[in-house]
Amino acid sequence: MSDRIHTLSGYFHEYQKSLAEPDKFWARIADSFHWRKRWDKVLDWNFEGPDVKWFVNGKLNITENVLERHLFTLGDRPAIIWEPNDPNEEGRVLTYQELYHKVCKFSNALKAKGIGKGDKVIIYMPMVPEAAVAMLACARIGAVHSVVFAGFSSNALADRIEDCQAKAVLTSDGNFRGKKKIEVKAVVDEALEKTNDVETVVVYQRTKQDVVMKEGRDYWWHDFIAGQAETNTATEMDSEDMLFILYTSGSTGKPKGIVHTTGGYMVYSKYTFENVFQYSPGDIYWCTADIGWITGHSYIVYGPLLAGATSIMFEGVPTYPDAGRFWAIVDKYKVNQFYTAPTAIRALEAHGTEPIEPYKLDSLKVLGTVGEPINEEAWHWYHTHVGKNRCPIVDTWWQTETGGIMVSPLAGVTPNKPAYATLPLPGVQLAIVDPEGNELTGNSVEGNLCIKFPWPGMLRTTYGDHERCKQTYFATYKGMYFTGDGVKRDHDGYYRILGRVDDVINVSGHRMGTAEVENAINEHPKVIESAVVGYPHEVKGQGIYAYVICDMTNRTVENLTNEIKETVRKIIGPIAKPDKVQIVSGLPKTRSGKIMRRILRKVAEGAMDDMGDTSTLLDPEVVEEIKKNRIN
Numbered sequence: 001m002s003d004r005i006h007t008l009s010g011y012f013h014e015y016q017k018s019l020a021e022p023d024k025f026w027a028r029i030a031d032s033f034h035w036r037k038r039w040d041k042v043l044d045w046n047f048e049g050p051d052v053k054w055f056v057n058g059k060l061n062i063t064e065n066v067l068e069r070h071l072f073t074l075g076d077r078p079a080i081i082w083e084p085n086d087p088n089e090e091g092r093v094l095t096y097q098e099l100y101h102k103v104c105k106f107s108n109a110l111k112a113k114g115i116g117k118g119d120k121v122i123i124y125m126p127m128v129p130e131a132a133v134a135m136l137a138c139a140r141i142g143a144v145h146s147v148v149f150a151g152f153s154s155n156a157l158a159d160r161i162e163d164c165q166a167k168a169v170l171t172s173d174g175n176f177r178g179k180k181k182i183e184v185k186a187v188v189d190e191a192l193e194k195t196n197d198v199e200t201v202v203v204y205q206r207t208k209q210d211v212v213m214k215e216g217r218d219y220w221w222h223d224f225i226a227g228q229a230e231t232n233t234a235t236e237m238d239s240e241d242m243l244f245i246l247y248t249s250g251s252t253g254k255p256k257g258i259v260h261t262t263g264g265y266m267v268y269s270k271y272t273f274e275n276v277f278q279y280s281p282g283d284i285y286w287c288t289a290d291i292g293w294i295t296g297h298s299y300i301v302y303g304p305l306l307a308g309a310t311s312i313m314f315e316g317v318p319t320y321p322d323a324g325r326f327w328a329i330v331d332k333y334k335v336n337q338f339y340t341a342p343t344a345i346r347a348l349e350a351h352g353t354e355p356i357e358p359y360k361l362d363s364l365k366v367l368g369t370v371g372e373p374i375n376e377e378a379w380h381w382y383h384t385h386v387g388k389n390r391c392p393i394v395d396t397w398w399q400t401e402t403g404g405i406m407v408s409p410l411a412g413v414t415p416n417k418p419a420y421a422t423l424p425l426p427g428v429q430l431a432i433v434d435p436e437g438n439e440l441t442g443n444s445v446e447g448n449l450c451i452k453f454p455w456p457g458m459l460r461t462t463y464g465d466h467e468r469c470k471q472t473y474f475a476t477y478k479g480m481y482f483t484g485d486g487v488k489r490d491h492d493g494y495y496r497i498l499g500r501v502d503d504v505i506n507v508s509g510h511r512m513g514t515a516e517v518e519n520a521i522n523e524h525p526k527v528i529e530s531a532v533v534g535y536p537h538e539v540k541g542q543g544i545y546a547y548v549i550c551d552m553t554n555r556t557v558e559n560l561t562n563e564i565k566e567t568v569r570k571i572i573g574p575i576a577k578p579d580k581v582q583i584v585s586g587l588p589k590t591r592s593g594k595i596m597r598r599i600l601r602k603v604a605e606g607a608m609d610d611m612g613d614t615s616t617l618l619d620p621e622v623v624e625e626i627k628k629n630r631i632n
């Protein structure tokens with residue numbers, strides 16, 4: 001049964017119902033799933049704790065809703081279509097029936113190794129179907145998966161393994177990405193030298209490159225599953241049992257493990273998938289994200305598969321072997337819904353429309369974007385040249401913490417407005433607040449985006465540190481979840497997301513905390529102090545600009561700059577590497593010693609005549625020097 005909304009008046013009607021009677025609204029949607037035991041109460045909550053429970057005392061396993069529920073009716077339908085990095089290599093198709101057997105087999109093998117309910121399993125894998133199998137196999141036996149993007153460094157991986165005390169790591173020998181072959185297992189080995197918790201490592205053979213296998217700890221995937229049964233009974237979970245942890249960056253300190261639980265996440269990811277993308281049975285859907293991000297969790301794996309959709313998984317990059325690759329894939333599989341990031345659109349836009357021309361894109365019905373604000377120019381390019389002025393665009397605003405899409409048009413239902421995420425989904429109660437926390441009512445207002453009422457997909461805690469969850473999200477504005485984003489509601493009541501208002505930089509749709517990058521820079525022995533800000537970047541949305549005070553003995557500016565970039569790459573990963581490093585003799589600080597990032601942002605942007613109030617500056621000369629030596 002589908003809970004799809006078909007008309008704009010239908011949307012307003014559903015939205016009103018979700019406001020007036022949230023319990024009844026979500027119970028109706030949740031009733032279309034398979035529960036071993038129905039819940040006693042739909043929602044129990046307070047935002048002070050915070051303490052939020054959905055479908056209280058409901059018992060289920062999410063994979064029964066992905067697999068068993070579809071076997072009789074859709075067993076032969078492709079669940080996952082896999083397109084390899086190299087277009088000349090043959091792709092793979094896993095039907096729902098085959099996926100079921102693969103998940104059962106792998107989960108049986110995990111169980112045989114003593115992994116079970118509540119155990120944490122790190123998945124550090126390239127985009128191969130086995131990565132989705134791994135996630136579902138964990139969920140099937142109640143183990144908690146934590147997928148780490150396979151581009152992160154061994155340090156970043158070790159931090160995450162340590163934080164959640166992972167018992168097992170699932171990985172591959174290597175990874176194909178464009179022209180490159182990337183080491184994966186070797187990174188895991190390095191990470192495991194720094195931690196002791198991991199007992200089992202399973203290695204999927206993808207590139208056949210040489211790897212070191214540690215006796216008694218490391219197993220090849222094919223050996224690991226050999227002889228295991230292809231069926232089993234899923235472990236019964238409570239609605240509020242942890243489903244997964246996903247690490248994300250915030251404005252302070254180390255990345256935090258966002259915790260999502262079973263029942264609410266299941267209901268929310270499927271409901272939002274069907275409605276936003278207006279999925280119809282039989283549609284071929286493709287999301288280009290990596291499973292290392294929340295978008296991959298909710299809209300490659302869980303949402304589409306819960307809906308019985310066919311989800312394409314692509315191993316490669318948009319520009320390999322050429323800038324027409326995305327369109328070649330759309331044409332090859334007759335993709336109906338295509339979901340990507342503004343940074344990818346801008347990168348392809350730079351190649352012009354020629355790479356699109358050889359391909360037929362008439363299967364496309366819906367285009368989506370996610371990850372960062374989309375500028376109007378990129379929106380129009382996408383709409384005109386990819387959608388041929390025929391496909392609605394869903395600009396979907398949401399976060400790792402929200403679990404699923406929160407503000408977005410419903411494709412073809414909600415009128416589009418370029419660069420606007422438009423309207424909240426049913427069940428989502430937004431508030432725009434001023435810096436003092438007063439809600440700004442009415443239209444034509446701008447402020448900070450908060451959410452006033454729980455929704456099923458929301459985070460429950462940050463792993464191992466509930467206080468941090470409270471302080472980060474629920475303490476800034478009393479009684480509300482604070483998103484960290486600025487927003488405008490225009491004269492029509494439509495929402496436009498303006499970007500982060502905290503110290504988070506969004507680089508190509510990836511969240512980076514400025515403090516996290518600074519900590520990495522400060523690891524360099526010659527670095528005394530650093531400050532990092534974002535600046536507008538044509539393709540990436542934002543670039544990283546670092547101001548660094550260094551001890552210059554035995555170094556030139558050039559070699560220090562390169563060393564600093566390299567340090568960040570090693571400590572976090574290539575995505576965090578600063579685009580610009582400026583060596584400075586001091587940083588602009590207030591009398592109380594706070595770095596005035598506002599000034600550094602202005603210089604990085606090149607808005608030098610517009611410094612605002614600098615009266616609290618301790619040493620105005622520092623600013624003059626920084627302006628003079630600014631990197632273009």
Ligand code: 6R9
Pocket residue numbers: 248293294295369370371372373374395396397398399400401421483484485497498499500506509510511
């Ligand atoms: C899903 C995802 C979340 C942050 C979020 C916001 C930005 C995401 C957006 C968007 C404008 C959109 N963001 N989607 N900004 N328009 N459609 O990206 O999760 O990686 O946690 O990032 O990304 O700033 O707060 P995550």
